[in-house]
Amino acid sequence: xxxxxxxxxxxxxxxxxxxxxxxxxxxxxxxxxxxxxxxxxxxxxxxxxxxxxxxxxxxxxxxxxxxxxxxxxxxxxxxxxxxxxxxxxxxxxxxxxxxxxxxxxxxxxxxxxxxxxxxxxxxxxxxxxxxxxxxxxxxxxxxxxxxxxxxxxxxxxxxxxxxxxxxxxxxxxxxxxxxxxxxxxxxxxxxxxxxxxxxxxxxxxxxxxxxxxxxxxxxxxxxxxxxxxxxxxxxxxxxxxxxxxxxxxxxxxxxxxxxxxxxxxxxxxxxxxxxxxxxxxxxxxxxxxxxxxxxxxxxxxxxxxxxxxxxxxxxxxxxxxxxxxxxxxxxxxxxxxxxxxxxxxxxxxxxxxxxxxxxxxxxxxxxxxxxxxxxxxxxxxxxxxxxxxxxxxxxxxxxxxxx
Amino acid sequence: xxxxxxxxxxxxxxxxxxxxxxxxxxxxxxxxxxxxxxxxxxxxxxxxxxxxxxxxxxxxxxxxxxxxxxxxxxxxxxxxxxxxxxxxxxxxxxxxxxxxxxxxxxxxxxxxxxxxxxxxxxxxxxxxxxxxxxxxxxxxxxxxxxxxxxxxxxxxxxxxxxxxxxxxxxxxxxxxxxxxxxxxxxxxxxxxxxxxxxxxxxxxxxxxxxxxxxxxxxxxxxxxxxxxxxxxxxxxxxxxxxxxxxxxxxxxxxxxxxxxxxxxxxxxxxxxxxxxxxxxxxxxx
Numbered sequence: 001x002x003x004x005x006x007x008x009x010x011x012x013x014x015x016x017x018x019x020x021x022x023x024x025x026x027x028x029x030x031x032x033x034x035x036x037x038x039x040x041x042x043x044x045x046x047x048x049x050x051x052x053x054x055x056x057x058x059x060x061x062x063x064x065x066x067x068x069x070x071x072x073x074x075x076x077x078x079x080x081x082x083x084x085x086x087x088x089x090x091x092x093x094x095x096x097x098x099x100x101x102x103x104x105x106x107x108x109x110x111x112x113x114x115x116x117x118x119x120x121x122x123x124x125x126x127x128x129x130x131x132x133x134x135x136x137x138x139x140x141x142x143x144x145x146x147x148x149x150x151x152x153x154x155x156x157x158x159x160x161x162x163x164x165x166x167x168x169x170x171x172x173x174x175x176x177x178x179x180x181x182x183x184x185x186x187x188x189x190x191x192x193x194x195x196x197x198x199x200x201x202x203x204x205x206x207x208x209x210x211x212x213x214x215x216x217x218x219x220x221x222x223x224x225x226x227x228x229x230x231x232x233x234x235x236x237x238x239x240x241x242x243x244x245x246x247x248x249x250x251x252x253x254x255x256x257x258x259x260x261x262x263x264x265x266x267x268x269x270x271x272x273x274x275x276x277x278x279x280x281x282x283x284x285x286x287x288x289x290x291x292x293x294x295x296x297x298x299x300x301x302x303x304x305x306x307x308x309x310x311x312x313x314x315x316x317x318x319x320x321x322x323x324x325x326x327x328x329x330x331x332x333x334x335x336x337x338x339x340x341x342x343x344x345x346x347x348x349x350x351x352x353x354x355x356x357x358x359x360x361x362x363x364x365x366x367x368x369x370x371x372x373x374x375x376x377x378x379x380x381x382x383x384x385x386x387x388x389x390x391x392x393x394x395x396x397x398x399x400x401x402x403x
Numbered sequence: 404x405x406x407x408x409x410x411x412x413x414x415x416x417x418x419x420x421x422x423x424x425x426x427x428x429x430x431x432x433x434x435x436x437x438x439x440x441x442x443x444x445x446x447x448x449x450x451x452x453x454x455x456x457x458x459x460x461x462x463x464x465x466x467x468x469x470x471x472x473x474x475x476x477x478x479x480x481x482x483x484x485x486x487x488x489x490x491x492x493x494x495x496x497x498x499x500x501x502x503x504x505x506x507x508x509x510x511x512x513x514x515x516x517x518x519x520x521x522x523x524x525x526x527x528x529x530x531x532x533x534x535x536x537x538x539x540x541x542x543x544x545x546x547x548x549x550x551x552x553x554x555x556x557x558x559x560x561x562x563x564x565x566x567x568x569x570x571x572x573x574x575x576x577x578x579x580x581x582x583x584x585x586x587x588x589x590x591x592x593x594x595x596x597x598x599x600x601x602x603x604x605x606x607x608x609x610x611x612x613x614x615x616x617x618x619x620x621x622x623x624x625x626x627x628x629x630x631x632x633x634x635x636x637x638x639x640x641x642x643x644x645x646x647x648x649x650x651x652x653x654x655x656x657x658x659x660x661x662x663x664x665x666x667x668x669x670x671x672x673x674x675x676x677x678x679x680x681x682x683x684x685x686x687x688x
Contacts (some may be wrong), residue, residue, distance in 0.1 A: 006571060204662040205662045206658075207663065207667065212420075212654070215654060215659070216658050242613070246544070264519045272524060
């Protein structure tokens with residue numbers, strides 16, 4: 001029997017809770033040469049939606065690659081609660097009490113930055129998919145690697161192609177969360193506007209706890225933009241888009257959500273609202289690459305037929321740790337870090353490579369467009385890829401001074 | 404039309420939605436002196452029940468007819484077998500138990516429907532917008548405002564002009580005195596709690612097409628509801644309406660003046676009201 005993706009996620013939530021509180025089911029009886037890996041995603045709180053799905057990917061990857069690479073793994077999920085303070089406390093517990101050296105996780109940039117610092121102090125290895133430029137920029141460190149494209153690339157690979165697609169759309173309005181990640185997306189987008197001679201007709205900031213966006217949308221409507229650029233994320237971008245559609249803005253302007261979470265979010269928004277909306281994303285199931293084909297088959301075999309960005313980010317992050325251990329031939333973090341620097345591999349988005357100087361993975365970022373309901377082949381077929389590309393801060397402009 | 408005038412109108416709309424979310428809490432808090440931290444969870448469950456009925460039948464109107472009574476039943480059950488034991492306990496116990504109940508409901512929702520939020524489509528009849536000059540407003544939000552206004556009037560009539568309302572208000576002043584008159588005040592409390600849960604469920608169902616159904620929507624709604632009740636004055640039904648409208652307008656206007664502070668200004672407004680009128684705008688002495 002094939003479980004639906006939602007059922008699978010639900011089952012996995014139970015599994016995560018069991019693993020977090022009960023005996024580690026993946027822990028072998030002889031733990032002397034076991035590599036301990038901990039995922040720290042938000043399994044509760046406002047950002048649990050993405051966190052639980054990412055943890056699902058890590059949970060699938062750990063036993064699979066442990067077997068494939070011949071490594072004994074003790075994998076356990078830890079709830080970061082989407083709170084940097086709680087995440088640091090929990091990571092310290094794992095480091096000090098359980099001598100864990102390998103971590104994946106961080107949905108929120110603030111949590112990821114805090115975790116990165118702690119893992120670095122403990123000389124461990126941390127793989128994240130959080131977005132803020134600082135992670136592989138001014139706050140980079142030797143222990144931290146990032147799989148996802150940061151805000152710089154996300155802005156360039158979505159805003160630029162849309163400007164080129166609609167050269168007459170000269171007036172852009174932004175809605176931004178007042179937060180390190182939102183600020184970075186905004187600044188990068190403004191840089192693109194300046195470069196292409198596009199007018200930034202206004203911006204509305206909102207807090208991270210906001211759920212009602214009608215007043216910000218009213219500001220946006222009053223500015224009469226050609227494009228509404230959403231720089232928020234998670235449930236906030238879902239609600240902003242939903243409410244923008246209710247206010248009839250889809251008919252009046254193009255809407256681009258720069259940082260979408262992928263399939264779960266498209267489903268949550270619904271096909272009617274997604275139709276015609278542009279989104280930027282790190283991954284889509286329709287990517288044609290050998291790496292993605294393998295992931296789709298693996299998820300299918302596990303009863304989770306359609307992988308999403310969140311689940312793939314957890315999956316790839318865990319794979320990278322084990323791939324590094326295999327390449328190093330050792331579970332010593334210093335050797336693993338060395339092996340990961342410059343590593344080229346077949347990833348879900350095609351050929352991916354980790355830059356040695358800032359530990360940033362070089363991979364594609366995608367501009368997608370919501371499909372009309374009539375063109376959907378199945379309920380997961382909500383978007384189509386419009387363009388993709390790799391944009392990263394070049395080494396001579398990077399703020400990373402590797403510590 | 405000036406942007407600030409548009410924001411004023413939009414703010415009144417938001418305020419009516421906030422009032423809708425808060426009115427159940429206001430009634431329970433004001434008339435029973437009971438601190439119900441599960442109110443946000445009732446709102447959440449109402450939204451999910453609405454989603455479930457829409458998903459099963461495709462009818463939003465049926466969902467709106469089914470979900471609130473189901474929540475009333477849930478509220479009645481919770482009050483009858485759990486919360487009624489806490490009437491004479493200090494407020495801390497009421498907070499602890501209702502907070503626990505809220506967590507049980509939230510986790511239950513995730514077990515049944517998953518951690519990913521759900522979309523509730525706007526009913527076809529109310530899709531689209533109405534245009535007044537340069538002001539554009541969704542038809543569905545207009546419906547919610549009209550519906551809430553009607554509901555406000557009906558509730559006011561029930562509480563202020565009926566025998567039930569008189570007994571309830573008397574019971575709030577002196578439970579013993581009302582009981583001595585031969586009235587089963589605790590039965591009335593059960594009914595009131597069920598009414599509060601009904602209103603929370605109705606608010607959840609009505610706002611689902613605007614904000615969707617999300618497992619973590621409860622705490623946000625609860626915090627808005629408390630702000631509204633505190634601003635309006637504990638025990639004041641019309642105060643809750645004034646409180647809801649005030650914070651709706653403050654939030655909307657501030658989004659044009661200082662957008663990053665719009666949300667925090669809700670709490671600043673609350674602090675200012677408490678400073679000037681410690682019992683709230685229309686609170687009883």
